[in-house]
Amino acid sequence: xxxxxxxxxxxxxxxxxxxxxxxxxxxxxxxxxxxxxxxxxxxxxxxxxxxxxxxxxxxxxxxxxxxxxxxxxxxxxxxxxxxxxxxxxxxxxxxxxxxxxxxxxxxxxxxxxxxxxxxxxxxxxxxxxxxxxxxxxxxxxxxxxxxxxxxxxxxxxxxxxxxxxxxxxxxxxxxxxxxxxxxxxxxxxxxxxxxxxxxxxxxxxxxxxxxxxxxxxxxxxxxxxxxxxxxxxxxxxxxxxxxxxxxxxxxxxxxxxxxxxxxxxxxxxxxxxxxxxxxxxxxxxxxxxxxxxxxxxxxxxxxxxxxxxxxxxxxxxxxxxxxxxxxxxxxxxxxxxxxxxxxxxxxxxxxxxxxxxxxxxxxxxxxxxxxxxxxxxxxxxxxxxxxxxxxxxxxxxxxxxxxxxxxxxxxxxxxxxxxxxxxxxxxxxxxxxxxxxxxxxxxxxxxxxxxxxxxxxxxxxxxxxxxxxxxxxxxxxxxxxxxxxxxxxxxxxxxxxxxxxxxxxxxxxxxxxxxxxxxxxxxxxxxxxxxxxxxxxxxxxxxxxxxxxxxxxxxxxxxxxxxxxxxxxxxxxxxxxxxxxxxxxxxxxxxxxxxxxxxxxxxxxxxxxxxxxxxxxxxxxxxxxxxxxxxxxxxxxxxxxxxxxxxxxxxxxxxxxxxxxxxxxxxxxxxxxxxxxxxxxxxxxxxxxxxxxxxxxxxxx
Numbered sequence: 001x002x003x004x005x006x007x008x009x010x011x012x013x014x015x016x017x018x019x020x021x022x023x024x025x026x027x028x029x030x031x032x033x034x035x036x037x038x039x040x041x042x043x044x045x046x047x048x049x050x051x052x053x054x055x056x057x058x059x060x061x062x063x064x065x066x067x068x069x070x071x072x073x074x075x076x077x078x079x080x081x082x083x084x085x086x087x088x089x090x091x092x093x094x095x096x097x098x099x100x101x102x103x104x105x106x107x108x109x110x111x112x113x114x115x116x117x118x119x120x121x122x123x124x125x126x127x128x129x130x131x132x133x134x135x136x137x138x139x140x141x142x143x144x145x146x147x148x149x150x151x152x153x154x155x156x157x158x159x160x161x162x163x164x165x166x167x168x169x170x171x172x173x174x175x176x177x178x179x180x181x182x183x184x185x186x187x188x189x190x191x192x193x194x195x196x197x198x199x200x201x202x203x204x205x206x207x208x209x210x211x212x213x214x215x216x217x218x219x220x221x222x223x224x225x226x227x228x229x230x231x232x233x234x235x236x237x238x239x240x241x242x243x244x245x246x247x248x249x250x251x252x253x254x255x256x257x258x259x260x261x262x263x264x265x266x267x268x269x270x271x272x273x274x275x276x277x278x279x280x281x282x283x284x285x286x287x288x289x290x291x292x293x294x295x296x297x298x299x300x301x302x303x304x305x306x307x308x309x310x311x312x313x314x315x316x317x318x319x320x321x322x323x324x325x326x327x328x329x330x331x332x333x334x335x336x337x338x339x340x341x342x343x344x345x346x347x348x349x350x351x352x353x354x355x356x357x358x359x360x361x362x363x364x365x366x367x368x369x370x371x372x373x374x375x376x377x378x379x380x381x382x383x384x385x386x387x388x389x390x391x392x393x394x395x396x397x398x399x400x401x402x403x404x405x406x407x408x409x410x411x412x413x414x415x416x417x418x419x420x421x422x423x424x425x426x427x428x429x430x431x432x433x434x435x436x437x438x439x440x441x442x443x444x445x446x447x448x449x450x451x452x453x454x455x456x457x458x459x460x461x462x463x464x465x466x467x468x469x470x471x472x473x474x475x476x477x478x479x480x481x482x483x484x485x486x487x488x489x490x491x492x493x494x495x496x497x498x499x500x501x502x503x504x505x506x507x508x509x510x511x512x513x514x515x516x517x518x519x520x521x522x523x524x525x526x527x528x529x530x531x532x533x534x535x536x537x538x539x540x541x542x543x544x545x546x547x548x549x550x551x552x553x554x555x556x557x558x559x560x561x562x563x564x565x566x567x568x569x570x571x572x573x574x575x576x577x578x579x580x581x582x583x584x585x586x587x588x589x590x591x592x593x594x595x596x597x598x599x600x601x602x603x604x605x606x607x608x609x610x611x612x613x614x615x616x617x618x619x620x621x622x623x624x625x626x627x628x629x630x631x632x633x634x635x636x637x638x639x640x641x642x643x644x645x646x647x648x649x650x651x652x653x654x655x656x657x658x659x660x661x662x663x664x665x666x667x668x669x670x671x672x673x674x675x676x677x678x679x680x681x682x683x684x685x686x687x688x689x690x691x692x693x694x695x696x697x698x699x700x701x
């Protein structure tokens with residue numbers, strides 16, 4: 001086994017040295033290759049930029065000379081005099097077969113014989129309706145020489161050779177009137193001959209393109225004249241003066257693009273060079289790298305064997321001792337033969353065995369202390385959790401929120417599967433709140449009616465604080481039930497836990513004490529809401545009292561200003577209310593107030609606010625309601641009151657009411673709007689009662 005372990009360590013040492021040398025040599029080879037590649041590319045780029053620039057400038061000189069040669073005669077003073085004379089002789093000014101035309105035709109015939117670059121010369125009539133792009137470009141030139149890109153082998157004449165054009169509009173300068181269009185069709189070979197001078201053995205491609213990326217001339221047969229170059233859309237080609245370059249990957253190959261834009265024509269000459277052809281010289285570096293890798297393999301074998309003999313064998317012996325100590329033999333000791341790092345490891349191993357024996361003895365004594373400390377810590381933890389849970393109960397005055405907080409805090413005392421609080425009303429159990437934790441530590445809460453049956457009853461003097469119920473082996477859960485005593489309704493609390501996490505007796509005591517505190521806080525919340533109802537509602541009719549209504553109305557007015565929405569107010573008064581009190585007594589008057597306020601409340605929307613303003617006067621606030629809509633609401637309320645019949649001591653009392661309506665204007669205060677509605681109410685009474693009036697009626701009157 002020692003031999004196998006020694007061989008394993010030696011193999012690891014060998015692999016380590018081999019991989020280290022291999023990575024270093026390969027990295028150096030790759031770095032050298034990249035540097036050589038970039039140097040070659042930079043050198044070619046500089047030379048190509050100069051060659052392309054010189055070619056374009058030479059081409060510009062020839063094109064400019066050709067332009068001067070072809071158009072110089074059109075600016076001749078004698079020709080303009082002939083044009084003026086001919087135009088005077090003919091109404092249309094076309095000078096057909098006259099002296100100016102003859103002069104131009106003679107000159108064109110002479111140019112065709114003297115310049116091999118000109119394929120044809122055309123003297124065309126000026127025609128506004130002709131809409132071909134090249135023709136319109138000449139016309140827009142207003143007499144300037146215009147270079148025309150390739151026209152797919154033809155402009156006017158039908159020829160097989162690729163051509164580009166040079167055109168000019170001939171005008172009567174005296175009248176600034178277009179006369180003819182002069183077009184020269186130039187041979188594409190004129191451009192190609194210049195471009196061929198840039199061809200090299202690097203399989204480069206040359207393109208002459210216009211400003212739209214369309215190919216005018218190329219040295220390759222794979223691209224079609226007149227189409228946009230295949231690399232045009234993805235190229236960062238600059239139209240600025242001067243030569244420039246960029247690298248672009250097309251498919252799996254990378255290319256170097258050298259380009260220069262002609263100052264004469266605005267066309268761009270592009271030299272596309274495959275980088276792979278440029279860096280073929282750098283490939284020799286890989287052969288050198290392979291030789292260095294072989295050398296690294298031989299070096300790693302020799303060094304690995306040497307280190308395995310010096311390091312591997314002592315390490316295998318030490319490993320065997322560690323295996324024996326792991327199996328429980330704590331009397332083993334390492335034989336220290338060297339004073340190097342391995343000897344230091346052996347001494348450390350011997351010291352570790354001695355300390356390990358001391359540690360085992362200390363651990364036995366410490367275990368007893370840990371049990372005691374753990375129990376005390378658990379008691380303190382439970383007490384702290386109970387204190388925190390109890391204090392957090394006072395964070396809300398809403399019953400639903402209180403029950404949610406109570407059940408959420410319970411999870412800190414016991415890890416339950418479900419926890420539910422039920423209330424009983426007339427023998428029916430209602431789920432006041434149920435909590436269901438998920439794997440993420442969040443809770444889902446539910447409430448509402450339930451069909452759950454309870455066969456156990458708690459009383460205030462019941463000695464048993466909780467009941468434990470086994471839910472059955474199939475569920476693997478146990479449910480604990482505890483009472484919650486409140487003044488208005490009897491409630492019970494139950495929670496379910498799995499058998500593996502049953503709470504201890506002390507934990508159940510803490511939970512029982514916790515829910516005693518919950519019942520106290522529930523009583524306080526109930527009393528708070530009872531006091532809140534007394535403070536904000538009218539005791540007779542159940543609607544908001546005047547102070548509470550004014551506070552709600554102020555909030556609605558702020559909201560309406562922020563939202564720029566309509567807000568209207570209705571003030572209504574029961575007609576002849578004093579008659580009911582005088583004739584039937586104050587109890588009858590109270591019954592009328594209750595019945596009418598109840599009838600009006602049922603006809604309002606959920607967001608509308610109604611309050612008792614004083615005596616038999618009531619006030620209504622209608623959010624998001626214009627004056628016109630508020631008048632419709634008031635009319636429907638008036639009709640509803642009129643249809644209402646109040647029964648008192650077998651007597652049917654007919655009741656009507658008068659309504660005043662006002663809309664909140666920009667910058668108006670609540671009391672101002674109430675005064676407007678009150679004035680409208682008096683107007684309704686003045687009209688004979690049982691009707692609706694608005695603040696608009698008062699202003700128009």
